[in-house]
Amino acid sequence: MTYDSSLRAVGWARSLPLSSGVKVARDWTRAHLATLGWERAAPDLADSVVLAVCELVTNAHLHARSTAQLILTWDEECLHVTVHDASTRLPERRQASGSALGGRGLLLVDALADRWQARRCSRGKDVTACFQPPRTGQPE
Template sequence: MAQNSSLRAVGWARSLPLSSGVKAARDWTRAHLADLGWEGGAPDLVDSVVLAVSELVTNAHSHAHSTAQLILTWDEECLHVTVHDASSRLPERHAVSDTALGGRGLFLVDALADRWQARRCPRGKDVTACFQPPRTAPPS
């Protein structure tokens, strides 16, 4: 490791009980992305992150019947969006009919995020999606 290298990261966490509603998660996430300056520089990415947060928190509330712990971590390369819930059952993608009202959350997360993973924890599971902002061209 280079002598001057160090991990620079910033993060935020919020607990979202079942009674809080998913809108609180979306608004909270959008505010922190604005703090990172993404609203003006990468508005489509902001919308993708907010939609993924909505889907992951909805899954925690609907399938795990649990409070969702939402954690955002920015390490200057990737915004890691983690949602923890109390169920150890890992999410699964299922075939969904064209007329179904739900069941597309993981398909959306897979399409929006650069990558995602789910893993069991001692008290439930974490589902983490990574979002990388577009690289700006180096000055000429």
């Protein structure tokens, strides 16, 4: 049997203006996770992805005050969740006090994702989180 080294990937993108709520991002993401079989095969992981999407889109709207571009890319090993916004300022982890209403978004993303990174690009920044399904419950 020969090994096929070509990359197989599928992806989706959605623009989320400031006027759209985070529910739009959450519902859109869940629909695409369902097409991958994650809702059935890895429901806890699907919930983690959706929560991370909510945090990243909220950060783009709140801190960058810009439209968020949400991109999901599945390459058969990792679901890459990327949120692009118009600010070149990279996100910073904050230590929120126990009574603070916010400031925990990146701590959540760090806890939920296998890894994440932020990088500046010519028209703002991208924040990308990677989610790898368990080998035994890998989506189709």
